[in-house]
Amino acid sequence: MKEIAIQPLTCEAFAPFGDVIETENAQSFPINGGRCMRFHDLARIETTGENARPMISIVRGEPYVLPLTLTMVERHPLGSQAFIPLSRNPFLVVVSEETVAGPGEPHAFLTAPGQGVNIARNVWHGILTPLQGVSDFAVIDRGGEGVNLEEHFFEEPFLLR
Numbered sequence: 001m002k003e004i005a006i007q008p009l010t011c012e013a014f015a016p017f018g019d020v021i022e023t024e025n026a027q028s029f030p031i032n033g034g035r036c037m038r039f040h041d042l043a044r045i046e047t048t049g050e051n052a053r054p055m056i057s058i059v060r061g062e063p064y065v066l067p068l069t070l071t072m073v074e075r076h077p078l079g080s081q082a083f084i085p086l087s088r089n090p091f092l093v094v095v096s097e098e099t100v101a102g103p104g105e106p107h108a109f110l111t112a113p114g115q116g117v118n119i120a121r122n123v124w125h126g127i128l129t130p131l132q133g134v135s136d137f138a139v140i141d142r143g144g145e146g147v148n149l150e151e152h153f154f155e156e157p158f159l160l161r
């Protein structure tokens with residue numbers, strides 16, 4: 001089984017796949033008489049297709065234990081998908097480039113506490129993978145008609161360590 005080294009999540013490394021949602025280095029300005037700081041426009045929500053609309057859900061995820069065997073990735077051809085942690089627990093973000101033969105070798109990122117991601121439309125990714133404890137996430141993705149899920153099962157799994 002090919003091993004994939006898990007690396008820290010950074011804006012630069014994740015840029016080909018979407019946005020990192022964090023306050024660090026974000027455009028920000030005070031609002032509400034200076035009593036709030038708005039970290040502004042952190043990610044682009046994409047929705048397309050019939051009756052497409054953005055929607056907000058909360059997902060409560062059971063934790064996984066590393067090292068992890070990755071057997072599949074999925075993608076959403078009709079919209080982006082954002083995961084914003086509502087706890088300080090880290091989670092694992094797995095993405096793959098599209099190749100002529102389907103998803104390529106995965107990249108695995110470990111979030112810092114509080115970091116979220118917005119996975120761009122049609123980007124191959126692993127399913128939500130909380131670590132260290134049951135974790136709640138706000139999920140912002142696409143509602144509407146049509147099939148918005150495509151799955152790919154690797155011929156050979158990968159070991160994420």
Ligand SMILES: NC(=O)N[C@@H](O)C(=O)O
Pocket residue numbers: 059081125126127128139
């Ligand atoms: N379906 C859902 O809310 N989540 C998955 O698409 C996922 O990427 O975990």
Ligand code: NI
Pocket residue numbers: 074075076081125127
């Ligand atoms: Ni997904």
